[in-house]
Amino acid sequence: xxxxxxxxxVIFANWVGGFFPxxxxxxxxxxxxxxxxxxxxxxxxxxxxxLERKGLGRMQNRLGPNRVGPAGFLQPVADGIKSxxxxxxxxxxxxxxxxxxxxLVLVVTVFMxxxxxxxxxxxxxxxxxxxxxxxxxxxxxxxxxxxxAGWSSxxxxxxxxxxxxxxxxxxxxxxxxxxxxxxxxxxGSLSLPDIVSMQDQYSGVWPHWFIFTPWxxxxxxxxxxxxxSESNRSPFDLxxxxxxxxxxxxxxxxxxxxxxxxxxxxxAMFALSGLGVTLFLGGWAAPFSFLSFIPSWIWFFAKxxxxxxxxxxxxxxxxxxxxxQLMNFAWKFVLPMALLDLVVTGIWRFLGPxxxxxxxxxxILIAAYVVMxxxxxxxxxxxxxxxxYAE
Amino acid sequence: xxxxxxxxxxxxxxxxxxxxxxxxxxxxxxxxAVAFAGLALLFLSLDAQFVGFVQILVYIGAVVILVxxxxxxxxxxxxxxxxxxxxxxxxxxxxxxxxxxFLAWAVLASLPGLPRRAVAPAASVQDIGxxxxxxxxxxxxxxxxxxxxxxxxxxxxxxxxxxxxx
Amino acid sequence: xxxLTAYLLVxxxxxxIGLAGALxxxxxxLVLIGIELMLNAANLNLIAFWRYGPHPEFLTGMMFAxxxxxVAAAEAAVGLGLVISIYRHTQxxxxxxxxxxxG
Numbered sequence: 001x002x003x004x005x006x007x008x009x010v011i012f013a014n015w016v017g018g019f020f021p022x023x024x025x026x027x028x029x030x031x032x033x034x035x036x037x038x039x040x041x042x043x044x045x046x047x048x049x050x051l052e053r054k055g056l057g058r059m060q061n062r063l064g065p066n067r068v069g070p071a072g073f074l075q076p077v078a079d080g081i082k083s084x085x086x087x088x089x090x091x092x093x094x095x096x097x098x099x100x101x102x103x104l105v106l107v108v109t110v111f112m113x114x115x116x117x118x119x120x121x122x123x124x125x126x127x128x129x130x131x132x133x134x135x136x137x138x139x140x141x142x143x144x145x146x147x148x149a150g151w152s153s154x155x156x157x158x159x160x161x162x163x164x165x166x167x168x169x170x171x172x173x174x175x176x177x178x179x180x181x182x183x184x185x186x187x188g189s190l191s192l193p194d195i196v197s198m199q200d201q202y203s204g205v206w207p208h209w210f211i212f213t214p215w216x217x218x219x220x221x222x223x224x225x226x227x228x229s230e231s232n233r234s235p236f237d238l239x240x241x242x243x244x245x246x247x248x249x250x251x252x253x254x255x256x257x258x259x260x261x262x263x264x265x266x267x268a269m270f271a272l273s274g275l276g277v278t279l280f281l282g283g284w285a286a287p288f289s290f291l292s293f294i295p296s297w298i299w300f301f302a303k304x305x306x307x308x309x310x311x312x313x314x315x316x317x318x319x320x321x322x323x324x325q326l327m328n329f330a331w332k333f334v335l336p337m338a339l340l341d342l343v344v345t346g347i348w349r350f351l352g353p354x355x356x357x358x359x360x361x362x363x364i365l366i367a368a369y370v371v372m373x374x375x376x377x378x379x380x381x382x383x384x385x386x387x388x389y390a391e
Numbered sequence: 392x393x394x395x396x397x398x399x400x401x402x403x404x405x406x407x408x409x410x411x412x413x414x415x416x417x418x419x420x421x422x423x424a425v426a427f428a429g430l431a432l433l434f435l436s437l438d439a440q441f442v443g444f445v446q447i448l449v450y451i452g453a454v455v456i457l458v459x460x461x462x463x464x465x466x467x468x469x470x471x472x473x474x475x476x477x478x479x480x481x482x483x484x485x486x487x488x489x490x491x492x493f494l495a496w497a498v499l500a501s502l503p504g505l506p507r508r509a510v511a512p513a514a515s516v517q518d519i520g521x522x523x524x525x526x527x528x529x530x531x532x533x534x535x536x537x538x539x540x541x542x543x544x545x546x547x548x549x550x551x552x553x554x555x556x557x
Numbered sequence: 558x559x560x561l562t563a564y565l566l567v568x569x570x571x572x573x574i575g576l577a578g579a580l581x582x583x584x585x586x587l588v589l590i591g592i593e594l595m596l597n598a599a600n601l602n603l604i605a606f607w608r609y610g611p612h613p614e615f616l617t618g619m620m621f622a623x624x625x626x627x628v629a630a631a632e633a634a635v636g637l638g639l640v641i642s643i644y645r646h647t648q649x650x651x652x653x654x655x656x657x658x659x660g
Contacts, residue, residue: 098421130516133444140452144424147459151417163463166456173452190516396560400567407571407594411578416586423590426571430597437564437608442600442622449626454593454633458586461637465644467584476581477653483580491573498565502558512613519623522616530620534627541631549638 002293009036009297010122033125037114044301045266046076052312059316083259091154091252098152103253103260105145110264113138113271118193120284120297131192132184135275136177139230142268143169149261150249161248164323165239169230171330176226178338179219182345183210183279196283205289209282214361215345220280222338224310227272229326231265233311235318236326273307274300332376340368396436403429414475416467417459424455438512441519564605572598585640585650589633596629 004011017028050073054064065072090099116131118124128134143166150162187195201208210216229236240248250261277283281303284296321329344361351357406426410419427450434443462468477483523531575594578587600622607618644650647657 128440130441130444133441133448133516137444137447137452140448143452143456144421147456148421151459151463159463163460166460170453170456188517396563400563403567404570404574407574410590410594411574411582411587416584419587419590423593426594427597430571430601433564433567433601434604437604439604439608439619439622442604442619442626445623445626446600449630450593450597454630457633457637458590458593461586461640464641465586465650467586467650471583471651473583473651473653475583477583480581484577486580487573487577490576491569494569494572495566498562498569502562512608514613514616514619518616519619522620526615527620530624534624538627538631541635545634545638548635549641 002295006121006295006297008295009120030125037125038111041111041114041267041270042263044270044304045263046080048266048270048308049079049262050075051308052315055309055312056316059313080259084256086255088255088257089252093154094252095152095154098148099252100257102145102149102152103257103264105148106142106264107260107267109138109141109145110267110271114267114274116192117271117274118196118278118283119274119300120295122193123284123297124193127191127193130190132180132190132195135192135271136173136180139268139272140173142264145264146249149253153249153252155252158249158251161239161251165232165249168232168236168239168323168326168330171327172226172229172334175222175330175334175338176230178335178342179222179226180275180279182215182219182338182341185342185345186210186349192278192283196278196285199282200285202289207282207285207287207289209280209285211280211282213348214358214365215341215348216280218337218341218344218365220276222334222341223276223280225334227269227276228311228314229330231269231272233269234315235321237315238320238323238326269308269311270304273304273311276307277303333372336372337368341365396433399429399432399436403433416462420455420458420462423458424451427451427455439514441514441516559609561605561609565602568598568601568605571595571601583651583653585643585652585655586637588652589636589640592636593629593633596625600625 013029013032016032017025020028050065053075054066054072057064063072065075068074068078090096113135115125116128116135124131146165146169147162150158150160150165153159183195184190187198189195199207199209206212211220228234232239240250250258253261277300284300286292286294286296286299344364347364348357348361351360403426406422406424406429409422410426413419413422427446431443431446431451434440434446572595575591575598577591578594579591582588582591603618603622603625607613607616607622610618640650643655647655649655
């Protein structure tokens with residue numbers, strides 16, 4: 001019974017595919033998968049917008065939206081109607097085609113990233129041999145849409161915001177890739193369902209998730225910081241900070257195109273959360289072996305919602321980082337820690353099972369963190385102020 | 392040849408033509424991104440999945456961004472005052488036509504001698520990793536040194552001179 | 558016209574277009590764009606020959622293409638750094654005007 005509910009979407013898709021001739025069966029199942037992705041994740045986006053505004057409101061000692069619907073939970077409907085009926089203002093000197101294409105490119109590449117995420121047992125849209133690489137390739141393609149949006153608007157603030165956003169995204173792409181490579185080293189495969197299957201084992205009651213190992217914990221922290229930065233979320237949201245740069249690269253967008261940008265940004269957050277859950281938090285595997293009767297897709301979405309709750313929590317808690325502090329942090333702290341984490345992962349594998357691997361790896365990582373924190377990021381004593389002018 | 396191949400090739404060639412013919416340099420860079428995407432699709436149609444995804448990741452995700460940053464830092468996107476084509480454009484065009492004629496003749500003349508096998512080779516990521524660690528480990532290490540040298544070199548070349556003379 | 562011939566002709570066409578860009582445009586950055594197109598055309602050639610070649614199990618063509626992509630990325634970085642550096646000296650990216658070593 002539990003297995004049936006677990007596979008209910010797969011069974012349903014195959015049943016619908018059975019009505020079509022055998023040559024079309026696979027295509028029909030794929031189309032149903034695409035319909036599923038395109039309906040579930042934007043619905044999650046709508047829910048997240050209202051949850052974020054209410055969550056941030058409570059953290060800032062105020063109620064969030066509470067007018068539309070019961071306790072304000074129909075706010076996304078009101079937001080949708082507003083976005084669709086607002087006038088679409090395009091600046092006169094803006095580059096028409098690029099201005100139009102930028103949100104489309106963003107949304108298309110982000111949706112393609114969802115194709116490889118294993119949402120449940122046997123529930124990924126495509127099982128590619130190099131699935132993780134495909135996901136990162138789609139993430140890299142979103143940077144281009146950010147530049148297109150910023151430059152085509154022909155607006156100083158847009159181009160500044162776009163440059164900052166791209167610099168931030170490429171700086172944090174490398175630590176993100178390296179922390180994922182640590183997982184790939186242990187699993188031996190780039191295919192995401194394989195990575196989840198390897199975490200689906202239990203020793204006694206405790207799961208074998210990679211976050212519960214020293215190298216996995218460090219890699220997860222690096223991945224979380226990099227993912228927060230890749231999706232331009234607070235505390236790394238200087239490219240779109242309202243008090244700094246109007247609205248950054250989507251200043252000149254209104255109406256439906258702005259809604260597409262908003263959708264693209266949140267979907268990128270979901271995709272990265274989904275990847276983080278798959279790589280480190282066990283994907284669709286249950287936390288304890290006696291909880292395996294709960295369907296796998298419920299566990300996946302529960303973990304993704306937990307990640308989103310942490311993102312919202314971060315946004316309400318930390319002040320914004322300045323751009324040079326951000327890049328400093330990326331290149332001088334996060335990247336060396338990611339490289340060290342790769343070495344530690346190798347040492348973990350080399351020492352083999354036993355207590356040595358836990359002690360040695362934990363000691364190396366903690367020592368590196370403390371040493372780098374004391375030296376590279378010690379409190380600076382400030383001298384007289386030096387002025388640097390733009391040239 | 393299938394219609395998909397013709398469509399992808401048409402998109403790629405159109406992107407490449409736009410990349411070398413357009414007036415505004417940033418439009419050229421974005422057309423180049425379209426050409427790279429078309430090439431990635433051609434690699435995927437040749438069953439080279441790994442290379443196709445690496446093409447998107449490296450070329451579209453890094454090289455195009457580099458080109459765009461360079462255009463913005465050198466203010467190349469403003470209208471040039473002397474036209475976009477060099478003084479010697481005709482000679483360049485003649486040389487290009489000659490090169491293409493020669494290459495096309497070489498391909499078409501060797502038509503009977505070219506291999507015709509159509510079985511898809513198996514190139515899983517495991518095989519690539521194995522090959523990189525056994526047969527091609529020396530090129531891998533050399534590439535690592537080359538990339539390090541290129542990174543340091545690019546930073547030094549593009550650094551502000553005032554910072555160096557301190 | 559075998560599939561291999563079709564891919565080789567497309568690669569030759571892309572190579573010619575890249576060469577045209579590198580030889581006929583004024584801006585140094587467009588010369589670099591032409592060079593990138595030429596490198597990509599060569600990669601397409603390599604992968605096509607790997608796919609339709611006699612020994613695909615050695616992965617030679619694919620390895621060559623991967624290393625070519627890595628080298629091309631490094632060369633683009635250094636080349637663009639040089640263009641930026643030249644712009645700081647001569648305030649122009651026009652290759653017809655950077656003639657300081659002439660004569």
